[in-house]
Amino acid sequence: MNVAAGIDRFQQKYPAASFPLAVVYKYFDDQGNYLAATLTYYAFVSIFPLMLLGTSILGFVLRGRPQLQQQIIDSVLSRFPIIGDEIGRPDGLQGSTSGLIVGVAVALYGALGLGQALQNTLHVAWSVPRNSRPNPLLSRLKSLILLVTVGFALLVLTAVSAIGTAMLSRVSIRGWDWLNPVLRWGIPIATILITGAMLSVLFRLGSARRDSVVRTAPGGFALAVMWQVLQIAGAQYVSRVLVGSATMTRTFALVLGLIGFIFIGAVMAVMAMEINVVLTRHLYPRAVLTPFTDNVELTAADKRAYRNYARAQRHKGFETVSVRFGKKSDDDDDDGDTLD
DSSP: OHHHHHHHHHHHHOGGGGHHHHHHHHHHHTTHHHHHHHHHHHHHHHHHHHHHHHHHHHHHHTTTOHHHHHHHHHHTGGGSTTTHHHHSSGGGOOOOHHHHHHHHHHHHHHHHHHHHHHHHHHHHHTTOOGGGSOOHHHHHHHHHHHHHHHHHHHHHHHHHHHHHHHHHHHHHHHTOTTHHHHHHHHHHHHHHHHHHHHHHHHHHHHOSSOOOHHHHHHHHHHHHHHHHHHHHHHHHHIIIIITTOOHHHHHHHHHHHHHHHHHHHHHHHHHHHHHHHHHHHTOOOOOTTTTTOSSSOOOHHHHHHHHHHHHTTOOSTTOOOOBOOOOOOTTOOTTOSOBO
């Protein structure tokens, strides 16, 4: 207890140092692992059909142009961690009517589900009351808007990747070696900036709150940086685990690696949303022992957080939820604080 009290005093004296712990506590308060698992499921369901759909369309459009197909493979598809090498083979870019139909159907299901899961995660993170969340029809319409936004972001990132690859090739051909370090650092930085801006817009569109993009930017750019690191880790996984493995082992490693990659990305996304909430609502510092026991002195940030959690359960506009904090006496039941 003395150690916890000392940490609490340190957090009160230096609030900025308490921010990471507050984000972690908010993540577990919102059961972030389960939110990330839902995002992972719909992302996993949609990713292969989306790839199938994209490669089928490219197969129709680029039929008879193998050089352009290979350029797309080298600049875009092969950069996708874990499965880029599998997708980025020439025989994967073949037009198929049946593949197109199946891809559209399953990709639509997965993408709409992913949009719904993203909205729900944002609602939980921001403690949006249930009656203030979009109705089932409007939420699915927002999912389509989110899907279009993601598609536009992918097009922009594809263009940046293609331009960067072309510039690196031209610099190598002309012997401008001094530009190589600039481009090798500049392209990832530009990718992070563009990804961060797009994620900030995505977080703004997905939320039922009327926040500005400026408030969603910290989480958006934090997620962009984390995603870049995850891509590097994914490339290491491919080179150390998948390369040289037997066919069956490689298949299992591919699937498990993809699920793990998506889940880690989903955890990062939920953490990024929590960063925005904790920063905007100043939900720090939090008492160190608050998740573990009732015998704790709540901070002002703790009380704000718990009030938000209670009010998020409001189902009707004419329903009133109020929260009181007080020490529980021996005669009280296990319901804890009173909700009027």
